[in-house]
Amino acid sequence: MSEVLKAINFADREPTLSHRFGVFFLKGGLIPNPIDLRFQRVSGISTEVQLETINEGGENLHAHRLPSRMSYNNLVLERGYIASAIPSPLNIEFNAAFSFYKFNPSDVLITLFNESSVPIGGWLFKKAYPVKWSVSDLDAQSNSVAVDTMELAYTRFQILRM
Structure with a gap:
């Protein structure tokens, strides 16, 4: 395949x-935990640069906005009650x-797969x-699945592209 066709195929990929x-x-x-793999929803994959505003003496038209630190949302996992x-x-x-207020931090890898179950990207939460x-909610008048919602804090995450 020519280089031009490869570039077109890369640029026109279907959304994942x-x-x-x-x-x-x-x-x-x-070592991955072999039991806790399946979740119905994952949310909270986001990060933001916090800014510090510095006003310069005599400069009234604008302030300097400088990056100060990163902030992360909690990682939220939802699955059927086990x-x-x-x-x-x-x-x-x-x-x-x-x-018991005992914490044992571990890394969490969330992997996105294509239709052939090949990993195409992911996020590693440290x-x-x-x-x-x-x-x-437990509701006697409803016929819905009981859902566990688990939130995790983490120090940082890395974006993985494959």
Whole structure:
């Protein structure tokens, strides 16, 4: 294929669909948790540069806006309530945090897949730890799935493109 056709194919790619993803909790930074992989929704993947405003003496037309630090939203994971004979390591981790105030930060890798299940990108969240855990409302008049919502704070994240 000519270089021109390769460039056109690269530029005209279809937008990536957001429903093919996996969440991998990496113990020790390497070994993925084999049970807690599937989630129905992930949100909070965002970062922002905080700005500091400095006013210059005698300059009234503008102020200097300088980057000061990064801020991150909490990573929010949603999944169906797990009631299994095999204990969920993630549920154990959240329970330890909220029952005993014991935190064991780990890295979290969220991977986006193409239609052939090949990773095409992702985000690596460093030193993530639990900060909020909630369960959807229990309603006797509803026939909906009970959903666990888990929030994690983290020190920073890296964008991965493959």
